[in-house]
Amino acid sequence: MRSPGLPTISAGITVLISAVVCYADPLPVNFGVVVFPAFQALDVFGPLDVLNMLSTQFKTNLFIIADTMDPVSTKSRAAAMNSTGSDFGQSIVPTHTFQNAPPLDVLIVPGGQGTRAPDLATTRAFIKDTFPSLQYLLTICTGSALVASTGVLDGRNATSNKASWVWATSQGPEVNWIPKARWTQDGNIWTSSGVAAGMDATYAFVEAIYGLAAADWILSKVEYERHTDPHWDPWGEYYNTTWPIV
Amino acid sequence: MRSPGLPTISAGITVLISAVVCYADPLPVNFGVVVFPAFQALDVFGPLDVLNMLSTQFKTNLFIIADTMDPVSTKSRAAAMNSTGSDFGQSIVPTHTFQNAPPLDVLIVPGGQGTRAPDLATTRAFIKDTFPSLQYLLTICTGSALVASTGVLDGRNATSNKASWVWATSQGPEVNWIPKARWTQDGNIWTSSGVAAGMDATYAFVEAIYGLAAADWILSKVEYERHTDPHWDPWGEYYNTTWPIV
Numbered sequence: 001m002r003s004p005g006l007p008t009i010s011a012g013i014t015v016l017i018s019a020v021v022c023y024a025d026p027l028p029v030n031f032g033v034v035v036f037p038a039f040q041a042l043d044v045f046g047p048l049d050v051l052n053m054l055s056t057q058f059k060t061n062l063f064i065i066a067d068t069m070d071p072v073s074t075k076s077r078a079a080a081m082n083s084t085g086s087d088f089g090q091s092i093v094p095t096h097t098f099q100n101a102p103p104l105d106v107l108i109v110p111g112g113q114g115t116r117a118p119d120l121a122t123t124r125a126f127i128k129d130t131f132p133s134l135q136y137l138l139t140i141c142t143g144s145a146l147v148a149s150t151g152v153l154d155g156r157n158a159t160s161n162k163a164s165w166v167w168a169t170s171q172g173p174e175v176n177w178i179p180k181a182r183w184t185q186d187g188n189i190w191t192s193s194g195v196a197a198g199m200d201a202t203y204a205f206v207e208a209i210y211g212l213a214a215a216d217w218i219l220s221k222v223e224y225e226r227h228t229d230p231h232w233d234p235w236g237e238y239y240n241t242t243w244p245i246v
Numbered sequence: 247m248r249s250p251g252l253p254t255i256s257a258g259i260t261v262l263i264s265a266v267v268c269y270a271d272p273l274p275v276n277f278g279v280v281v282f283p284a285f286q287a288l289d290v291f292g293p294l295d296v297l298n299m300l301s302t303q304f305k306t307n308l309f310i311i312a313d314t315m316d317p318v319s320t321k322s323r324a325a326a327m328n329s330t331g332s333d334f335g336q337s338i339v340p341t342h343t344f345q346n347a348p349p350l351d352v353l354i355v356p357g358g359q360g361t362r363a364p365d366l367a368t369t370r371a372f373i374k375d376t377f378p379s380l381q382y383l384l385t386i387c388t389g390s391a392l393v394a395s396t397g398v399l400d401g402r403n404a405t406s407n408k409a410s411w412v413w414a415t416s417q418g419p420e421v422n423w424i425p426k427a428r429w430t431q432d433g434n435i436w437t438s439s440g441v442a443a444g445m446d447a448t449y450a451f452v453e454a455i456y457g458l459a460a461a462d463w464i465l466s467k468v469e470y471e472r473h474t475d476p477h478w479d480p481w482g483e484y485y486n487t488t489w490p491i492v
Binding site for chain 2: 092222
């Protein structure tokens, strides 16, 4: 599967070029990642570390998009989530807000406890409004639950964190949730299982779009042993996830 | 191996308790991570995602320490490192500077291209001055090269990113570099191989200090398949790393 945005007028040339360079469509350049309070750090930085490395091979730009320009923390805002009294988190600096984000080719939506917050209306509106003009949408972990709540995933295959399966799937009853999957790809929508699965989904995305050599070069530098089978899912087995929920 | 800081006066009680709860020493509470321009994102956020989860089980605090309070970016400052013209990076917000950092139990030193910058004198001084009062030092990737350049690793076992092996080892000729290792532990010093190996080292650290149940609980939520064998190192094999360099 390649981008649905392939220009018909240049299809002949593109096919000719694809025989040489192994990819056909306009390569995505402008990536955005949505961040919100209490996002899961590895949901964002697992994929972005892969893409940081990709950016040294292919021209790409990243926009970090939030409600405001204030730094956004991984810390939970709910006191009930901090029974240990820990003070432990990291803040990332947005480059844009939902109001002034530039056109995007790829949107990445992470998960985390923050996806359950009651004040995500502007985040949801941004996702829903941006989706039609994207080449690709990637969700990590319960990012799929957040996107599902906008209706964007209705009728599409998707997966999510298996420890949060009942809640995540409740966010999109019309989604075709895949209960045993490291990641899913349905057309231009990629969704990953929980947290670390986002790295495997991102490597699969990089391989599909930029080629296996690009993915392998990154792996040779970052010493990550990727899972290449989207059906590998010991956590789905562990939590005995189903769809519909039984 | 446990903390060298075990108080002799309470050793009897500690041994008794350890039979019940599986850990004996004062648990580390105050974690610090050093950041500098062009740090590798996953070197920082791979381990910190593990520790973010740990902080919901054990009281811990995190201090993010840099030269100044300005946000610190993963982007390279060297134009030669950006031949694609990409604009792709993320900035983390420090909580303290090298001048006002609080006492730490654990210091984490990440790697990345930024470890090769010429202006790391204050970073090195902070690491060297802080080390004697630490319970534990953890390095990720070429963070070990940065620490090695301070002399702190002299005579100790350490490893580093295998793709950067020749440069990294050159930073500490008196270190006992381990050329095939996912991570090393020598007394209170833990060092990991490249980037993603930092997650495996952190899980090993969590298991050793906070117990296997703590590590397993995190893994059940974040769907990471950890490597538990410190000798597993396909990248050491691939790059045919040796010590001394031959």
